Amino acid sequence: MEEITLIVPTMAYEQQIKEYRNEFLANKDSMDGTSFLREYEHVPEWLAFIEQNSHEETVTEGLVQATELLAVRSSDDKLIGMIDIRHSLNDYLLKFGGHIGYSVRRSEWNQGYAKEMLRLALDVCRTIDLKQVLVTCNKTNIASAKVILFNGGKQENETLDESDGEIVQRYWITL
Template sequence: MCNLKEQYYLIEPAMEDEEAMKLLFTKWKDFGGRMNPGLLKRYNNDYRKWLQCIEDWHKGVNIGENVPQTLFFLKNREGTILGATSLRHYLNHTNIVDGGHVAYGICPQYRGCGYGKLILDLALKKLSEMGIEKTLVTCDTDNIGSQKVILYNGGVLENQTYDEDGISINRYWIDN
């Protein structure tokens, strides 16, 4: 299951990913726990509608005061979706406290293989291409795995705070 010698890349979801997304969604739901990034949770068994939703978020259409963001799948060369990351185009009053520029998640069956470090590294490169030179990444204070991923990628802890639900979070900055 873990083979870091493969080629990996980030790619925006497309129609040809429908079956792979359904499988990812089902496996993640069966495993339980929080599905990250949040745009994955907007999937409701209508892939075409979900793709339109993702495109709207990318363009900033019909998202209210939310920040536009672009979703990418982490895939290997066989096209298997290993995880996903969502890149926020800028920070607003909400995600400056909690959420930051990037959210990422690895499908539970692929965790523990180093894919978290890889997806954040690739996300940081995409953010740099978008002109973001300093990236805010947050995680729950009890999420040791995510803390290790962030620190591995150069994260510097700025502070701990609480989100709107009262959950304690760490705020890290990474120079791209």
Template sequence: MERLRLVLPTAEYKAACLDYRKEFEQHNDVMHGTAGLSHMESFEAWLKDIQNSHLEEELTNDRVPATTYLAVTVDTHHLIGMVNIRHRLNDVLKTSGGHIGYSVRASKRQMGYATEMLGLALEKCKTLRIPRVLITCDQDNIASAKTIKNNQGQLSQSFMHEGAMIEHYWIDLTEEA
């Protein structure tokens, strides 16, 4: 039974998103998969940015089309985590970042939510026709590696990048897999 669903952010989630960011700040934690929520000057600026992030003509610099989702509980709509799906890879994402970034608020970790979120994100990748999904994590992030492996992630390589050991996992979404 699914406990979560992925929804697109809207103005009605402003308080929930700001509370989510505050929880990460209180734990001095990094917010992966939030499309820059941690450093946006306002919720409204962030929302506008992510609402246009799937449009090629709206992208600048080295950005690729992407969709950001909120992972909310099915029953109470409580914000548990966030997922960012990059529709394709560029050189930066091929090294560090991959197709999917995600995070779970500290108070809801070690409850299986990350595994469920990643599974839901992989279903979205299928609709985007991404046949193989690259997910990266720091080698010392045991929880993330476990989440990826729980979703059929296969370790392909480990390497040093900017002072951290990075692991690359691939998940094959083709019918034959």
């Protein structure tokens, strides 16, 4: 795995964000940790949405304050993944979504990027004074469970998400 950094999304990455979105849509992959990127065809609108939700006083009703970050490979400045760090939990996040959601583009799977993204995100969590973070994954997503366990996750339980019929595994990581 090559070195990656987590950076705040900007218009400088507009084309890569579009390509990232299109790759996920073409593969019918889940776009976890992208702050609803699936819903935004136009990057400036998505950037405005994530900026709004990065501040507690302007967060969209029903959501929580969050920090969206791009995982960019240092050697070629390529967008590898996205990660969303939620500063608190609402009822849905406590049951199913957790503090951190992330995704890696399929063309970069199985190279260790998700492990490193989660490790770097935990450092960000420390800066916003989180002492424990909840990270979840579908029971069928064995790769994600390994990422969480590698980063110190301790499974608390499994719960059924009735909205999609998936069993969700809930892991806590102490910081």
